[in-house]
Amino acid sequence: MLASPLLAVRGTAAPALHVVALDLLVAEQLLTLGAPPFACANIPLYERLVASPPLPAATVDVGTLQEPNRELLQSLKPDLIIGMAWQGFRQEELTRIAEVLWMPPPKAGVTPIAYIEQMLISLAERTGRQEAAIAANNQLDAALAATRDAVGTKIRRPVFFLRFMENGRHAAVCGSRSMIGDAAVRMGLSNAWTGRGNASGVAAIGIEELAAAPEALIVHFDRGVETARAMARLSRSPFWNALPAVAAGRVVSMPVIHPNGGVHSAVRFARQTETLLTARTDLHG
Amino acid sequence: MTSQTGSHPARPLPGRATSRATSLAGLIGFALLLVAAALLARAAAHLVPPAYWLDALRDPAPGQMATLLLRDALLPRFVVSLAAGAALGLSGTLFQQVLRNPLAEPGTLAVFSGAKLAVMAATLFAPVLLTFGPEGAALLGGLSSFGAVALLGARRGFAPLVLILGGLVVTFVCDGLAQALLLFHHEALTDVLVWQSGSLSQNSWEPALALSGVLALGALATIPLIRALTALELDENGAQSLGVAVAPLRLAALMLAVGLAVAVICAVGAIGFIGLAGPALARAAGAVTLRQRLWQAPLMAAALLALTDQLVQMLLGGAMPTGAVTAVLGAPLLLFLLRRVRAGHVAAPILAAAPPARGTGAWPLLLLAGGLAALTLVALGLGRAPGGWALVTGEDFTAMFHWRGPRVAGAAAAGALFAIAGQILQRATGNPLASPELLGVSAGAGLGLLAVLFLAPAVTPGLMLGATSLGAGAVLAIMVALARRASLAGESLLLAGVALTALLSAIGAVVLFTGDPRTIILLEWLSGSTYGVTLSQAAQAGGVLLAVLLALPLLRRWLEIVPLGRPLGRALGLGGSVSPLLLAVAAVATAAGTLMVGPLSFAGLMAPHMARLMGLNRPLPQAIAAALIGALLMVLADFLGRTLAFPWQMPAGLVASLIGGGYVLWLLWRRPA
Numbered sequence: 039m040l041a042s043p044l045l046a047v048r049g050t051a052a053p054a055l056h057v058v059a060l061d062l063l064v065a066e067q068l069l070t071l072g073a074p075p076f077a078c079a080n081i082p083l084y085e086r087l088v089a090s091p092p093l094p095a096a097t098v099d100v101g102t103l104q105e106p107n108r109e110l111l112q113s114l115k116p117d118l119i120i121g122m123a124w125q126g127f128r129q130e131e132l133t134r135i136a137e138v139l140w141m142p143p144p145k146a147g148v149t150p151i152a153y154i155e156q157m158l159i160s161l162a163e164r165t166g167r168q169e170a171a172i173a174a175n176n177q178l179d180a181a182l183a184a185t186r187d188a189v190g191t192k193i194r195r196p197v198f199f200l201r202f203m204e205n206g207r208h209a210a211v212c213g214s215r216s217m218i219g220d221a222a223v224r225m226g227l228s229n230a231w232t233g234r235g236n237a238s239g240v241a242a243i244g245i246e247e248l249a250a251a252p253e254a255l256i257v258h259f260d261r262g263v264e265t266a267r268a269m270a271r272l273s274r275s276p277f278w279n280a281l282p283a284v285a286a287g288r289v290v291s292m293p294v295i296h297p298n299g300g301v302h303s304a305v306r307f308a309r310q311t312e313t314l315l316t317a318r319t320d321l322h323g
Numbered sequence: 324m325t326s327q328t329g330s331h332p333a334r335p336l337p338g339r340a341t342s343r344a345t346s347l348a349g350l351i352g353f354a355l356l357l358v359a360a361a362l363l364a365r366a367a368a369h370l371v372p373p374a375y376w377l378d379a380l381r382d383p384a385p386g387q388m389a390t391l392l393l394r395d396a397l398l399p400r401f402v403v404s405l406a407a408g409a410a411l412g413l414s415g416t417l418f419q420q421v422l423r424n425p426l427a428e429p430g431t432l433a434v435f436s437g438a439k440l441a442v443m444a445a446t447l448f449a450p451v452l453l454t455f456g457p458e459g460a461a462l463l464g465g466l467s468s469f470g471a472v473a474l475l476g477a478r479r480g481f482a483p484l485v486l487i488l489g490g491l492v493v494t495f496v497c498d499g500l501a502q503a504l505l506l507f508h509h510e511a512l513t514d515v516l517v518w519q520s521g522s523l524s525q526n527s528w529e530p531a532l533a534l535s536g537v538l539a540l541g542a543l544a545t546i547p548l549i550r551a552l553t554a555l556e557l558d559e560n561g562a563q564s565l566g567v568a569v570a571p572l573r574l575a576a577l578m579l580a581v582g583l584a585v586a587v588i589c590a591v592g593a594i595g596f597i598g599l600a601g602p603a604l605a606r607a608a609g610a611v612t613l614r615q616r617l618w619q620a621p622l623m624a625a626a627l628l629a630l631t632d633q634l635v636q637m638l639l640g641g642a643m644p645t646g647a648v649t650a651v652l653g654a655p656l657l658l659f660l661l662r663r664v665r666a667g668h669v670a671a672p673i674l675a676a677a678p679p680a681r682g683t684g685a686w687p688l689l690l691l692a693g694g695l696a697a698l699t700l701v702a703l704g705l706g707r708a709p710g711g712w713a714l715v716t717g718e719d720f721t722a723m724f725h726w727r728g729p730r731v732a733g734a735a736a737a738g739a740l741f742a743i744a745g746q747i748l749q750r751a752t753g754n755p756l757a758s759p760e761l762l763g764v765s766a767g768a769g770l771g772l773l774a775v776l777f778l779a780p781a782v783t784p785g786l787m788l789g790a791t792s793l794g795a796g797a798v799l800a801i802m803v804a805l806a807r808r809a810s811l812a813g814e815s816l817l818l819a820g821v822a823l824t825a826l827l828s829a830i831g832a833v834v835l836f837t838g839d840p841r842t843i844i845l846l847e848w849l850s851g852s853t854y855g856v857t858l859s860q861a862a863q864a865g866g867v868l869l870a871v872l873l874a875l876p877l878l879r880r881w882l883e884i885v886p887l888g889r890p891l892g893r894a895l896g897l898g899g900s901v902s903p904l905l906l907a908v909a910a911v912a913t914a915a916g917t918l919m920v921g922p923l924s925f926a927g928l929m930a931p932h933m934a935r936l937m938g939l940n941r942p943l944p945q946a947i948a949a950a951l952i953g954a955l956l957m958v959l960a961d962f963l964g965r966t967l968a969f970p971w972q973m974p975a976g977l978v979a980s981l982i983g984g985g986y987v988l989w990l991l992w993r994r995p996a
Contacts, residue, residue, distance in 0.1 A: 267453075
């Protein structure tokens with residue numbers, strides 16, 4: 039993992055590759071490295087879920103994550119196509135177009151933050167941006183440590199990280215296998231949701247399941263109009279209003295972050311958390 | 324509607340049913356309800372000791388999570404399950420009574436799918452419509468889709484089969500459009516999806532009270548209609564001679580039924596099959612008169628939903644929406660019930676009446692073959708690039724052929740295979756609606772595919788063809804077994820087929836809910852994508868097609884001796900006069916087609932009809948014409964799916980179901996009986 043200065047120099051000197059990102063996480067990580075993909079699958083989805091860092095306006099949309107348009111890819115003549123391993127299913131033929139790199143899923147025991155950091159390094163090796171990767175990873179470690187010092191050591195109660203759904207009956211909650219859940223642990227916060235999660239560590243739960251941790255703090259991601267509708271419905275629910283977290287004002291919101299974003303998203307999450315919770319000294323302890 | 328429509332004269336007169344029948348259906352309903360209540364009590368006792376229940380209800384101490392959960396989550400959820408179940412049961416009963424159709428319910432009449440599509444579309448394109456909740460959009464959607472079904476039905480005097488066919492087709496079209504919206508806007512629709520998943524989870528009494536209120540209003544509104552609705556059991560003239568204004572009465576009852584279903588979908592989403600299973604179970608348990616059914620069917624439906632919901636909570640925790648599970652449970656229940664449902668409504672074949680022309684068929688066949696060749700060339704050569712449309716030639720053609728060849732070949736083979744399977748099933752059963760799609764044969768193939776994908780350690784093409792063939796064959800075997808019972812009419816078979824199709828989509832929804840990204844790929848495959856078809860897979864489908872085509876002349880005798888217009892039950896009752904080989908061919912053809920384009924293209928239904936409309940009545944030319952039409956249809960669908968939304972792609976099966984659905988709707992509209 040340690041990149042020698044020589045490697046770094048050789049890396050930066052390499053000609054820029056024409057890279058296609060077939061997945062949002064790959065796209066975000068490439069942008070974090072300063073090696074933007076020139077084509078990307080489902081750009082509207084990236085802009086909705088990840089948004090930062092922004093994709094250059096000229097980026098070509100190559101279709102859905104599941105079925106990127108191979109005819110278009112072929113005409114684009116990329117140097118390298120990068121996707122996530124699950125996308126490689128039935129995609130052996132892509133190698134006819136260009137070299138293809140499938141990012142492996144996390145190995146057993148590798149936590150989400152370690153995973154995105156390792157992934158950033160390996161993407162950097164392919165794009166000659168090792169210095170940028172090391173800088174970004176250091177930045178993330180520093181941001182997580184700073185938040186730990188600022189709030190993690192002070193907030194003892196468990197924390198839910200979730201997004202309320204507009205029907206006011208459900209929420210998407212981040213478990214320990216999501217980037218958000220792992221970042222919380224690194225920041226010294228204990229995740230109040232210890233239940234099930236899907237493959238990406240996010241679970242759709244009923245609001246009543248929040249009762250499992252009455253002492254918890256609730257951090258929710260604000261997605262605009264849907265969140266506003268959700269809060270309006272919840273405010274009419276006696277159950278919601280009787281939840282200790284609600285009654286005691288322990289519900290705070292922050293701008294939405296993709297639960298399975300990359301290093302850049304994790305840095306944003308750490309900084310948002312620090313800003314939000316440092317100010318709320320009433321929640322400390 | 325003539326005397327053919329039912330066995331009403333044989334029925335006991337309203338109000339004079341045997342008391343034993345009344346108590347049996349009622350008893351079963353109450354017994355199920357008791358079991359559900361016992362499970363509720365068990366869950367409640369886990370939270371709060373029974374001695375403190377009353378205190379908890381009166382005044383849960385603030386911060387006391389257990390009492391709060393009991394009062395504001397567990398109980399309202401139970402009430403919601405009862406109210407939603409009863410509303411669906413009442414809705415189904417009203418639909419069935421007015422339309423004199425035992426298959427009528429919000430699901431089969433497209434109310435759910437229309438409401439769902441409208442809410443999705445409003446979320447994306449007119450969010451202002453949702454300012455005060457989804458009710459307005461859902462009602463608009465539910466009324467429109469049902470209105471479309473009813474308009475079609477009205478052209479044929481509300482013949483039961485036409486109506487349900489119309490309902491299914493409108494459902495397929497709405498679902499197809501919803502799927503297209505999801506393909507392009509999945510993330511923006513996440514919340515709507517969770518809303519409509521059929522999860523009964525509650526944290527407030529608001530939905531429970533609202534739904535109960537709607538149910539009460541619905542019940543009240545039903546009371547003045549009872550006498551007149553009962554009169555509808557006589558034929559229309561009889562009802563009119565009794566002084567019943569038939570049209571406004573029907574309209575009022577139907578609006579009521581739609582309203583009840585929309586209230587449920589707004590509160591908790593689509594709850595599959597309860598509206599069908601409740602009334603069916605009540606009837607099977609002896610509820611005969613309208614008065615009996617009007618309370619016993621909602622009771623049964625409420626008990627079924629409550630019981631299912633309690634079991635779901637007990638066994639699956641919050642992980643699975645109850646609506647997804649009811650759909651999974653509903654299908655086997657209905658298959659079981661079919662043994663007892665008497666064929667009350669034998670409908671005349673509606674599409675069998677093809678133009679009487681008896682051409683030899685050479686010209687139409689040549690024309691079709693030429694058309695297919697031309698379309699194939701276009702599909703291989705024409706595409707879109709960032710600059711616009713591009714016709715590729717020479718070296719570029721070869722390069723693009725690598726991507727386009729397998730999917731065009733796979734689509735063509737699949738269309739032809741479905742068409743032949745549909746042709747066999749329609750000839751063999753004498754039922755013009757028999758098709759791999761509507762008899763559930765392709766659903767069986769899809770279930771086989773799901774099983775192999777999730778259970779087999781390694782998936783090989785041969786294994787997939789084997790599993791799908793077994794699935795399709797098993798469904799056909801069940802259908803044959805059901806049909807051998809002399810009492811079963813084609814309608815019951817279609818009901819079983821619909822149940823299986825719903826089972827497949829229900830399991831698909833359950834799988835989707837697990838959120839594994841790979842399942843999205845698998846479901847996309849099931850939705851009919853030819854994107855991943857490889858040359859060897861296309862060759863496999865082509866091989867099966869070749870074998871089936873070669874077998875056709877051998878099977879001709881079987882196809883000819885079964886005249887059109889004869890119910891499968893009778894045809895099969897003649898000492899098994901339908902060759903098992905014929906059914907096996909249909910099963911394998913369906914399986915191989917499903918592997919290419921998924922279970923829900925309409926090729927198997929449409930292509931034989933169109934062949935007949937071209938004047939081809941003899942089985943062999945008709946089968947070959949159908950195969951050519953099926954291939955044409957699927958190649959066209961694949962081409963459109965690949966190019967319309969470039970660089971995004973729509974699955975060929977999805978496009979085909981939209982084209983096919985539109986075709987069948989047009990057909991139903993254009994050709995009054």
